[in-house]
Amino acid sequence: MAQHDGVTPTAFPWAGLRRARVAVALWLWGQHDCLVLWLPVLLAGGIALYFALPWEPGMTWALAAGTVVVACLAARLVWPAVLPVRVGCGVLGACAAGCLLAWTQAHRQPPFPDLPRRAVHLSGHVVGVERQVGHDGALAWRLLLADVRFLDGINTGMPPLRRRLLVRLRPDDPARPMAGEDISVSALLVPPAFPALPGGYDAQRRAWFDGIAGYGRALGPSASLHEVGPGSLESAVARLRQDMERRIRAALPDTRGAIAATVLVGADGAIDPPVRAAFADAGLAHLLAVAGLHLAIVMGLVMGAVRAGLALSERAALFWPCREIAAACALLAGGAYVIVTGGHLPALRSLFMAGLAVMALLAGRRAMSMRALALAVTCLLCLDPENVAELSLQMSAAAVMALIAGFDFLRPRLSAWRYEVALWRRAAARIAHPFMASVLAGGACIPVGMAHFGTVQPWFVMANLLAVPLMSVWIMPWGLAACALMPVGLEKLALVPMGWGIGLVAWLARMVAGLPMARVGVPAMGNGALALFFAGLCWLCLGRGRARLAGIVPVLLAVMSPLVVSPPVLVIAPDGRMAGVVMEHKLLIGPGAHPDPFILREWQRVTGLPAALLPVDGAVGGLSCHGGTCRIHDPAGDIVLLSSGAVRPASVCAGGRLLVELAAQRPCPGMALIGRFDLWHEGAYAVYQRGGDNLVIRSDRQVRGARPWVMRPGGAGMPDLPMARAE
Template sequence: MKRALPDRLQARLLSERHRLPLWLPVGLAAGVLAWFQPRYEPSPWLALAGLILSLPILIAGWWRLSGRLAGSALLCVSLGFLAAWTEGHRAPPMPELPRRAVVLTGYVLSVEQLPSRAEGDPGSRRVTLSGVRFMTWLDAGMAPLRRDLKIRLRDDDGLVFGPGDRLRIRALLSPPPFPVMPGARDLQREAWFGGLAGTGRALGAAAFAPADDGLATASGLSSGPDEAGRHAEPHTPDADDETTRRNTPTDHWPVERLRESIAARIMSVLPGTDGAIGATLLVGQSGAIPAPDRDAFAASGLSHLLAVAGLHLGIVVGLVVAVTRYGLVSVEWIALRWPCKEIAAIAGLLGGAVYVVMTGLHLPALRSLVMAALVVLALVTGRRAASMRGLAVAATLLLLTGPSVLLDVPFQMSFAAVMALIVGYEVLRLPLMRLHGEGRLSRRFLVHVLMLALTSLLAGTATLPVSMAHFGEIQPFFVVANLMAVPLTALWVMPAGLAGVLLVPFHLEALAFVPMGWGIHAIVWSAREVASWPAARIAVPMTPGPGLALFLFGLCWLCLWTRRWRLLGLAPMLAGFVSPFIMPLPDLVVAPDGGLVAVRDGEQLLLAGHSRDAWFERDALAQAFARPLADLPVNGVQADGMQTGEEQDAGSETKDGEISCGEDGVKGVCVISRAGRSVLLRAEDRSDGNDLIPDSVCAGMDLFVTVTPARRSCAGVRTVDRFTVWREGAQAVWLRRDGIRVLSDRAWSGERLWVMRPGGHGIPNLPLAQEE
């Protein structure tokens, strides 16, 4: 009896032995997550110990399935852990950026056209610079930045430049921001693994900089002393210039110039939204799509059309294969002697590779290209193309070469969607074949529509929790929108677009781009129409990380097994799906710069205070809480859900009485009473904390929160002020009957490589020693 359960489990595993290798990337992913979870930097010796220990386990237990599984699992987890540690420590440190306006020079890596802010406005551009130098006396002799900078140019900047050019810009820079609340999106981690040092906006027009003027004075833009009041000395070319050239990639500049040239030709033929979407589909440049249309695509469930992925690559490969094969078989001598199917498959793979390079080597397209290469290899060698194994190989390669992609949206959505599609059609293959049969054309058309709806349903359901976690919303009508948009993209838009690209050298691209615009216009219309329906976009609160991981593990369990026990994966999938609805949200949040405060009040989120990044923080908080925003009437001003007294000095309070503001004659102060706890909130204070709050107001308070330094106000009361936020990051407060819980972003994120020092300070870009 004691061995009954292990024997039954081993029998089930043996019956699924052909699916066991598919779990190898899952083990790698578990190791990657294990490295990201601790709040302190884990030691690589843990992974090395796991690797060493896995070998004797594999050798000793090779003759038993349990031994092989245990050794393989430990090996995969250790490899994933070590790969993540290697990628994290291989990245250059985050530099200290100037806090004031600075003149900088750098090489252009790429140029992105941004959408216009008003009707008739051509819009601005965002340039990515590499090998950046700051033209100040303090940075004289220092090596160029090892990370890139993204600079938004002025709207009226008409300088014509491209990748490889060296620019000189006066800009105001900012480092990657801290998370807006504990557990929210971590832009510092994304910047660390993305090679980004920060962003900025140009204060003046860009100009070309000579290749040897890396540390020249800023007199080309404004003569006289630099920002520190000192004259910078002229720079003479030395070894640092060679370092700049070595650290600046040049291999992709011709490709970038070609991409931008094609995008410009598309948008000259198709101005506005149609041209921006055409440039997205053909060269992967999506920055010029207007925000309202991008929102319409998101609300209708068509965002995947704006992200170059497996659908686009499959269309390109299919078109190249069809044209090549029909071209070969049309010649009788070739059709009888050459392997036309294999040649067409190789030509399709090469065409797909060119398309992936032209669209910017995005992760979903790379994953699809790896799978396509495996399928072509199977066709050429006469073997059966195993799609799920190809997906596992693609996932393994990506996790070993860039483990941080596991936390990115494209990786999660693309693999979840493809895995669900493969398994869904594996299960429904026989019913669909019987339904297709040898029916008439009308029946085949209905089957085609059914398969399109089934494809959208499978992919949309599998990626729904991922979309909830990263975008905070559900699109219930995504199937309807995809029924029209996907066939139009595959049969009209992409073929016409590829034909237009081939006609560009002959200046005849309008013959194909104009019809492509008709199809794009129809897709945009369908997206806007579906987005205008009631409940087309349902907001969802912030999904906890364990909830998303639980759903993805359940999806893997459901898709990677073939027996009935695969249905056990539905339980963790359901638990992960409902996790954002059962996780308690904070009652109060203080933004990372200490200037903005959010208070949860029923079905809305009340905001108060001022912040430099208020626009970004407001959007992030609205998404995290899935509630509409309103202003907190700190001085008795009427707001939604607030009841104001006859006189403004009497203050105001919410309908349930939990929040009251402007009472006791103290301006800018609110009292939050909930779950038997009281919080005193000072949301406005023009005295910078010098005007003390009377002790009578502080009496009986469990917590004092202020957007300015507390100084001597409310002495003896637990305090969260601007200095607290500066040291520990954003603060989240839960009011419970058993006490008040305060969680800081520093306590949540810990001391990891990408977590910047208080105030967003990085490591100074010190000059190199002679030996270096």
């Protein structure tokens, strides 16, 4: 065999592999200080993997996951310098830990109870009170009840529910319930709703992890069983929030009062739906949700005020650590603000990061960093893994990650311009900060909004450039002043000017929402596309060097994915009362002229199409309807939709390949059938057309599988049997 300088030809492939391995090892060692930032990403990946399973892992799987975690930790300690062991064990161990965290949280929840299917008289302990605007525009109280007992018939003597109930009182109910008291009311209860279509929003999973048993609507006035007692800390905070909301709305009785109560005490249920829709269309919905922006304003104002006050004392200014004292006071004020506003997830994440920033300030380290965000998200995932699928954590993490990474890249350029001789560059450097903050945070949240709402707001940058500074320098300072004046009863002096600013922001939201294409409907991104987006965003923000730019590719693929995914041809509600047909770029809904608003909104979110009614007698594109029968014409066989229980003509079965009968269960020979029993047993259905003539039929139970939070057919839960009587 010929040789060249003592090297055989077969040695070249091995040499290439060695060089590639060395190159990868060098690149990984160059990334070693940012590898820890991937811990929350991998934890979230393991949690998402658990929720994506179509079956429920048993105890054996949980023990296996725990064994993998322990083995990875042991290997990491034994071989800390071996790169494949270090990276492989980190990835595998973090994903297994995420699966184990989610499994543990899911299995420590109490089961759903079997709620009565009729009107029932109940009593419970009020732990939360909120005013809400109904579909008819009427204001009513919504109560969160714990230790609920049923007082009728066979339900008498049952132990109290281990889960809580949300009960909405009648708008004309004269009672003014307070947190901490016990009430009784006659109500009609319903379990958490099934998804409106396979793969849609899962209200049962959310209720499972929130400890909610179901929802109720009062049929008569409520009655207080006894006066408010000392109660728990939760009840005391709820009473404080309720009293503050009452005083705010007494000073500002209109929409301005509802928005003021939202940003000061987290009472967002009383905002009118048109106002909330205008804020959403203008890209200002984050102003109505207590999150990092509000907490940063509160802490910044308190820190500035405390530091200015300490500077008035010569001794404090010279000998005391004024900055550290002011930061600690700001953190305490921020914690109080988060508690009073209800402890929502974005505010908790921001409070975690604020606490880390204060600790870094006391230690002389950098206050705001990607490590602080990683630690905060890791803590939140460990405390409540289910939130990885919720909008609040996804938007909060995406926005903050984009802000930190973006300003790390732009800071040298903006700092250089700030000290330029040219006036226009100094002005541009100051204007660039809020502009880039809106672009970075809003741009990172656009794909998340596409996945959860199916909309895009193109004018969000312009609206935020005007509204956020107004919120920072006028609305929130007056709001804090109003809170400080409440003990002496002078809060109106501050609430009135606060209302002026809120009115201006509301006018801005209406103006921007009225612009052309202010709200663009798009098909919602699927869960796989959303995971791809976050993988690309994390690679782009957490990596180093030019290789991080490769994260742009998955981000673009995820954003463009709705354009290449075909919507379902036919969707059927889980209760069989509604069906939707996608035809001629419209979502045709029927039967009847009054569709369920919740189901319709979910269908529009997924399809991104405007809604219209199914024709009673007529044709739209390839759809024709007559006498309660609609046919979706197809050369391979029609899809027949029957919405009437009348006598079925024999022509219905001719030329069809799928029969959907909403009123009965009468099959046609040789045709696939979706009937009432199928909907009761399997939940919602969606029919897709794949590969030309192939029909793919998916049901809700097929997609979700047998999981702890998936209720039995009909919404049945665990029976709550009466207690045995003592002999």
